[in-house]
Amino acid sequence: MNITRNNVDALNAIVTIELNKSDYEGEVEKVLTNYRKTANIPGFRKGTVPMSLIKKQYGKAVKLEELNKVLQQSLNKYMQDEKLEILGNPLPVVKEDLDLDKDDISFEFELGFAPSFDVDLSTVKNLTQYKVVADEKLLDDQVLRIRKQYGKMIQKDEVAEGDDLSGTFLNEEKGIDSPARFSLDVFKNKKEAAKFIGKKVGDIVTVNTKGLFDDDHKLMDYLKLDHDQVHGLDIDVDFKIEEVTATEPAELNEELFGKLFGEGKVSSLEDLKAQIKQDAEKQFAQQADQKFLNDVTESLISDTKFDLPSTFLKKWIQTAGEKALTAEQAEEEYSRSENGLRYQLIEGKIITGNGLQITFDDLKDYTATMIRKQMAQFGQLDPTEEDVNNIVARVLQNQDEIKRLSEQVMSEKMLNLFKEKVKAKTKEVSYEEFVKASYGE
Incomplete structure (x- = not known):
């Protein structure tokens, strides 16, 4: 056997494997001999079929199978020995x-x-x-939301701001006959919402x-129309008021406080307000951390420049899935996944360069x-501790859960690293x- 590599360029190569008869002949003969022992061919007792007939019937298929085995083993060993970092599969x-x-x-x-390529977090x-x-x-x-949530609903005859309406x-x-319940603040068009003020049941x-x-998709829920019907829909609809209710906010007293947070x-x-502020800001901190992680990720993808063997990857994508793709489909898939691949490579560099590892203790602590x-x-x-540890043990018996939790632990480690090494103004x-900064709304 002889293996050689021709580097087409820095990102592509052709590996040639030259196999001699001695590289596969022994295994082929062994398989054919076993076939001969068990072959059931009319006119011959089991085990007495001539080897020439076995080779004629099965020889080419067995040879191809054994060639594939030798090639796979040899190619894998070669890539390991040469320490080749490849994308996709050969x-x-x-x-x-x-x-x-x-x-x-x-x-x-x-x-x-x-x-x-190199990744320098200090340049972000x-x-x-x-x-x-x-x-x-x-x-x-x-506070008002909580008071309304625990408040008392009262029936009314006339609609006022903030009331809830039921009707049809x-x-x-258009064949619309759709029961609905809503408050007036559901409408974006305040002029239309104002038409309800002062109206009575009936x-x-x-x-x-x-x-x-x-x-416009909300029209699907309220009018029970199909998706294709609601886009740009411009018609008049009647709403028959059948019930008007208002919520009388609950009193701020010990009874309500006890329901919310426990006695005393x-x-x-x-x-x-102090409790609401504490709980809310914990949630806000998680959202702000996720935004920071996303912002650093986008910056790294944008500013870390390197080429990919795109032609090779598109060819590989055509055959990588359960169903073969056309060249056009592979092109589209590559466009969708390119940034994800780039970040996988960047993340790998960051993990290796900063010694980020996930230990089993990390997983247990995070899960607990x-x-x-x-x-x-x-x-x-x-x-x-015993109850928690028992649940942790059960969770970590599931390989899918281990994978999911490992990703979360590594994400947390990356976030902490970014906070430490990325220069950002607070x-x-x-x-x-924050919502406006995140979504432009």
Whole structure:
């Protein structure tokens, strides 16, 4: 056997494996001998079939199978010995003139190499790490939401701002006869919403569907129309008011505080706001961390320059899945996945360069913390170590869970590394300002 490599360029190579008869003949003869012992061919007793007949019937198929085994083993060993970092898998070069009857046969494989590049986190610039605070408006809104949630519903005869309405949307031409319940703030078009103010149970209010909601898809829910019908829909619909209700907010007293947080933990409006602020800012911190992680990731993908063996990867994508793709489909798939591949390579460099590793203790600790949080949500605030450890052991018996948790642990390690090494300005903002910074809304 002889293996040689021709580097086409820095990212592509052709590996040629030349096999001699001695590289595969012994295994082929062994398999054919076993076939001869068990072959059931009319006119011959089992075990007495002539080897020439066995070779004629099975020889080529067995030889091809054994060639594939030798090639796979040899190619894998060669790549390990040469310490080649490849992308995808080796692609066999199709030969029209391949003659399996020859004793000495040559095979070629295309390789696509991982590019060589460096990642310097200190060069990531112009990023902001947000500290999101719960401002007074948010706290007041949350207090009102809680009071309404635990408040008393009262029946009304006339519609006022903030009321809830039940009734039926009607349009005979479009076949609309759809019961619905909503509050007036569901409408984006405030002019249409204002038509309901002062109306009474039994009245009919006509509204136009164009721009009624912030998203036309909501018309599917309220009018029970198909997806294709709601885009740009511009018709008048009647709404027959059948019920008007308002919520009388609950009193801020010890009974409500006890329902929310347990007896004696909150005793005043100030305490309630402090608890809301603490809980909200914990959630905001997680969202701000995720944004920072995403921003660093996007910056690294954008600013870390390296080439990929794109032609090779597109060819590999055509054959990598359960179903073969056309060249056009592979091109589309490559376009969708290129940034993901680039970040996988960047992430690998960061992990290796900074010695980030996941130990089994990391997984156990992370899983235990996650389980304690979940148990707390269901009122189990002080579980025993034994109970938690038993659940951890069961979770970590599942390989899919181990994979999912490992990704989360590594994401946490990456975030901590970015916070340490990426230069970013810190900015304190309200949640509303944070949403605008994140989504431009």
